[in-house]
Structure formats: C-alpha cells, structure tokens
Amino acid sequence: MRRVFTLALLAATAGCTTTAPVPNSLPAVTVTARGETTPVGTVAADAADDPAIWRNAADPAASLIVATDKKAGLYVYGLDGKVRSFEPAGRLNNVDLTTLADGTVLVAASDRNDLAGARLRLYRLDTTGGQLVALGEVSGGAGEAYGVCLAQLGDELFAFSVLKTGRIEQVRLEVSGGAVSGTTVRSLKLATQPEGCVVDQRSGLLYVGEEDVGIWRFEVGPGGSETATLVAPADGRHLVADVEGLALAESGADGGWLVASSQGDNAYVLYELPSLRPAGRFRVGRGVVGSTEETDGIALVLGDFGPDYPTGLLVVQDGVNAPAAQNFKLVSWADVIASLGLHH
Known part of the structure; x- marks a missing residue:
C-alpha cells in the first residue's frame, strides 16, 4: 500500500488547512545509491514493486537481479541496471529466489491475476543467459496474492504465500525434472494486511510485515x-507505517541483519540478529543517481559483488522516479554499515 503524499501536498498548496501528519521518527543517516535499473515498462503508475538478488560467487560482476513490474511481469537485470530479459506474465506482485542443492536457481513470484485465487508462479533462472524458464505454478491459497518468500528448512523447500486478507500459507514445494508441485502444510494468520516476508533458515523463523502494525x-x-x-512495532519512531519490504541477511551461526522499509517516512530500519535490537535508520539520498521514496520491496545479499558493492548489495524499489517510470536503486552495503558506524 502506498500513501499518496502527492495529493496531500497538492491540497496544502491549494490552501487547504488539512495536511499530512509529520512522522515523529528518529533521525536517519543518508547514503547514496551507486546504481539503478532501467525503469519498468509500465509508465505513470505504481508498478515496480519487489526485487530478489542472485549472487554469482564465481564472477560477482555477473550477478543478477529479478524484479517485478506488478502490472506486467518480471524483469531480469544485470548489475549495470540494464534489462537482460522480461517475462510478460501480468500481475506478479512479489518475488524471491533460492539456489537448490543441484545448483538450480528457483524463482517464485506471487501471481495476483486472479483476485479470488492466489498462485505461485515458479521459474528457473538461466544465470548464463539471464532468462527465466517457466516451470509451472501451484496454489497459493484462496484470496488475492501479495507477498512471497522461499526457505530451505532441512531437506524441505517451502514457499510462504502472503495473502492480502492476512493469511499466510506455508506451501511445501517439490521440484523434479523441470516440473513443480505444491502442498499447503500450514496456515498462519495476521489480523490485517501484510506483505513483505523473509525467513531465517538457520532458526526456522518467519518474519512478516503487517503494514499498519x-x-x-x-x-x-x-x-x-x-x-x-x-x-x-510500527511505533512511529523506529518504524513508520506502512511497513513494506523486508530483507534478511544471514551471517555466521545466528548473526546478520533484518532490514525493513519504513515507507511512512521514506526510510529503512536496520535490526541486528538475533536480538532484533534496532541498530539504526537510513535513507537513500540523491547522488550519482536519484534518491528513493515510498519504497515497497527490498532485497539484501551479503558477499562480494565487485568493487562497487564489496561486502554486499542492497536493492530497493523507488516509488518516485520522475520524470521516468519507477525503478530499483542499487546500494552498497558497505556504505550503509559505514554511515551507521557499525561493523560488518
């Protein structure tokens, strides 16, 4: 969900006495992005939404980003931001990926083309060609699809289908011989609309953002x-509703970071794992590329992505990229850590 700040600004300019409330959020440091993607093809609309990152350990510069145009389909981008391929699949809202034991890079997207029945659309990422190879789809539950995240827990592979109603379906996936099947094994529930989700695969803990809570x-x-x-909690200080994208980067036995898009004040909140102690807030300001506002989805992967991203890559959706259509900004994780005075 996106707060329509533009309408509030126009109303204030026209002499209306009612303006949007100013969040009482804590200070946030500013970092700048080092790159950005080509804008999505859907113009003049809230269209870009959620990214996922595949890191090429053998050749970090050849890593890829898969991201949604939630009106049209899935993009594959290189780290230079250029489009490697586009999969026209309609209303795919969120995306995640994982690398299986046999080396297959599995991509899952939440398919909301049918508002009454969520689907999980599954692909294999051809990492050499930068193409998506369709594997099929499985049910994501009754209702409108919204968020999705993948997890390998022990010997099992799961997708978590987050529905707009607040229900979260845990679906066991089977991938064999280029075909996929899914079985719902558990249903979880939040009271109101969630979206972003991530799993800490070490502990078997699922984190879900309930937008206003x-x-x-x-x-x-x-x-x-x-x-x-x-x-x-969305307390209006550390985390300002809407709570949107979530990203989790594992480090060591139980360390790492959980990052959330604090869309209500155009910031991002960093939580230290496993304590979930708030470790700081930051914004992406204007630099060699533009700033970010009204961010929906985010993704973070630690590791070497080349000289611009030596310790990790953070990709964030940019909801205000005028005069062009929305896109995704690429941020060096080293810049975030240094700006907050933290250790890797």
Whole structure:
C-alpha cells in the first residue's frame, strides 16, 4: 500500500488547512545509491514493486537481479541496471529466489491475476543467459496474492504465500525434472494486511510485515508454534507505517541483519540478529543517481559483488522516479554499515 503524499501536498498548496501528519521518527543517516535499473515498462503508475538478488560467487560482476513490474511481469537485470530479459506474465506482485542443492536457481513470484485465487508462479533462472524458464505454478491459497518468500528448512523447500486478507500459507514445494508441485502444510494468520516476508533458515523463523502494525515472527520449522510474536512495532519512531519490504541477511551461526522499509517516512530500519535490537535508520539520498521514496520491496545479499558493492548489495524499489517510470536503486552495503558506524 502506498500513501499518496502527492495529493496531500497538492491540497496544502491549494490552501487547504488539512495536511499530512509529520512522522515523529528518529533521525536517519543518508547514503547514496551507486546504481539503478532501467525503469519498468509500465509508465505513470505504481508498478515496480519487489526485487530478489542472485549472487554469482564465481564472477560477482555477473550477478543478477529479478524484479517485478506488478502490472506486467518480471524483469531480469544485470548489475549495470540494464534489462537482460522480461517475462510478460501480468500481475506478479512479489518475488524471491533460492539456489537448490543441484545448483538450480528457483524463482517464485506471487501471481495476483486472479483476485479470488492466489498462485505461485515458479521459474528457473538461466544465470548464463539471464532468462527465466517457466516451470509451472501451484496454489497459493484462496484470496488475492501479495507477498512471497522461499526457505530451505532441512531437506524441505517451502514457499510462504502472503495473502492480502492476512493469511499466510506455508506451501511445501517439490521440484523434479523441470516440473513443480505444491502442498499447503500450514496456515498462519495476521489480523490485517501484510506483505513483505523473509525467513531465517538457520532458526526456522518467519518474519512478516503487517503494514499498519509492525513486524511479526512465526516459528515455521517442524513442530513450530502458529502463534505470532510482535518483534518490531510500527511505533512511529523506529518504524513508520506502512511497513513494506523486508530483507534478511544471514551471517555466521545466528548473526546478520533484518532490514525493513519504513515507507511512512521514506526510510529503512536496520535490526541486528538475533536480538532484533534496532541498530539504526537510513535513507537513500540523491547522488550519482536519484534518491528513493515510498519504497515497497527490498532485497539484501551479503558477499562480494565487485568493487562497487564489496561486502554486499542492497536493492530497493523507488516509488518516485520522475520524470521516468519507477525503478530499483542499487546500494552498497558497505556504505550503509559505514554511515551507521557499525561493523560488518
């Protein structure tokens, strides 16, 4: 969901006494992006939404970004921001990817073409050609598809289908011989609309953003409780509603970072794992490329992505990229850490 700041600004300019409230959020440092993608093809609309990152360990500069135009389909971009390919598939809202034991890079997108029945559309990413190879689709539950995230827990592969109603379906995936199948094994529930989700595969913990409430945690490993725990409320200070994209980067046995898009004040919040202690807030300001506002989806992967991104790559959707259509900005994780005075 996107707050329509532009309308509030126009109303104020016209002499209306009602203006949008100013968030009482904590200060945020400013970093600048080092790159950006070609804008999505859908113009004059809220269209770009969610990215996922594949890191090429053998040749970091050849890493790829898969991202949605939620009105039209899926893009594959290189780190130079140029389009490698486009998959016209209609209303695909969120996307995630994971590398399987056999080396297959599996991509899952939440398909909301049918508002009554969510689907998970699955692809193999041809990492050499930068192409998406369709594998099929499975049910994501009754209702409108919204968020999606993948996790390999033990010997099992799961997709989490986040529905606009607040339900989250845990779907066991089977990928064999170029075909896919899915079985729903658990249904979880939040009271209002969620979207972004990520899984800490080490602990079997699922984090889901409920847009107007905050970030919840579920146990999704074998025997896990279905009760949600609110771990980061949208308090208007650290995290300002809407709570949008979530990204999680694992480091070591239990360390790393959880990052959230604090869309209500155009910022991002960093939480330290495993404590979930708030570790700082930052914004992406104008530099060699533009700033970011009203960010929906985000993705973060640690590791070497070449000289511009030596310790990790953060990709964030830019909801205001005028005069061009929306796109995605590429941020060096080293810049974020240095700006916040933290250690890798």
